[in-house]
């Protein structure tokens with residue numbers, strides 16, 4: 001198959017319009033073998049099934065109540081993260097127990113299960129047999145989690161409050177527990193366990209790596225741009241005053257506009273997804289040319305983001321460009337979350353997590369790079385750019 005690389009925003013109009021070019025990849029045997037074909041979102045090329053999942057995924061993750069829950073969870077995760085720093089280990093319970101001789105205070109069965117699940121998820125980029133075995137294990141674990149949550153929900157009286165996390169929302173959607181329940185047939189049926197499992201896996205695969213890598217890039221760019229850091233700290237301090245402990249609220253999140261500008265500017269200058277893909281299974285017109293069926297398009301995000309036809313001084317790291325009144329990037333020139341039908345459904349969650357993490361980190365800690373002279377080390381993994389390592393020195397801020 002001949003791939004066609006697109007490097008200009010104006011060639012993307014067809015892909016970024018809301019109702020065309022819904023296929024990301026050609027169907028392949030691997031996706032079938034792993035149980036992803038025709039399921040979930042990321043690798044789903046079956047339009048009817050994708051529409052159903054897309055609708056329910058979006059409802060679960062874009063609701064105002066989910067926003068509250070996401071901010072609450074980011075606060076909790078950050079508090080947990082800090083505990084390990086004081087023990088001189090730099091990660092969460094699962095990693096802590098793997099890397100350290102000391103063990104965390106969490107129930108061991110929970111930690112052991114979580115370590116096993118994430119080790120299996122990481123192994124998915126290894127050899128074919130490992131991948132298949134890993135997938136079987138992951139499916140078993142996720143099925144057990146879904147089953148147990150279903151049971152917990154069923155045991156609760158119908159009028160009892162339920163949390164708004166993605167798993168609960170997907171289980172109750174289009175059932176009597178759903179506040180917006182209307183019985184109208186196939187389009188509004190509840191999700192099966194397999195559908196929920198693949199959507200949760202999509203969330204893990206497509207969400208965690210990007211946020212983790214972007215946070216490393218953010219720390220790197222803040223360290224190299226003292227004026228940006230000063231402005232960011234001014235915003236953070238004006239919101240939290242001297243309080244370095246209170247949880248972040250929804251109002252704080254909406255007030256952290258300079259922190260959000262930093263997130264967008266890092267995504268522009270150093271996109272974690274440097275290639276988007278679209279596939280046509282029938283002859284079609286794209287960028288004013290006619291293409292045969294079975295053509296794959298690679299959208300070169302970095303070249304669009306760094307083009308001076310769309311961006312003033314594109315190589316300058318300048319978050320201020322995002323806070324100019326009425327500023328909107330030119331059409332097709334900012335692709336942090338892709339666009340069109342396959343636009344990232346996790347965009348709000350990603351922004352909440354990154355903005356809140358910047359504020360939680362920098363209001364309390366001074367973060368410096370160990371090596372200010374070497375450029376950040378990255379590696380390409382398919383469509384993603386990953387941070388290889390970034391050594392930092394963290395100490396409490398005065």
Ligand code: HEM
Nearest residue numbers: 041042203206207210211273337338339342343344346350
């Ligand atoms: C900084 C964080 C993130 C970035 C930069 C990002 C970026 C992207 C991009 C560029 C795409 C492809 C869009 C396209 O082809 O037009 C995508 C797709 C997707 N993202 Fe995100 N994403 C992030 C976080 C998340 C999170 C937290 C979730 C969910 C929990 C998520 C779920 C998805 C899913 C399910 C798709 C596939 C959508 C579909 O095919 O319909 N993403 N993301």
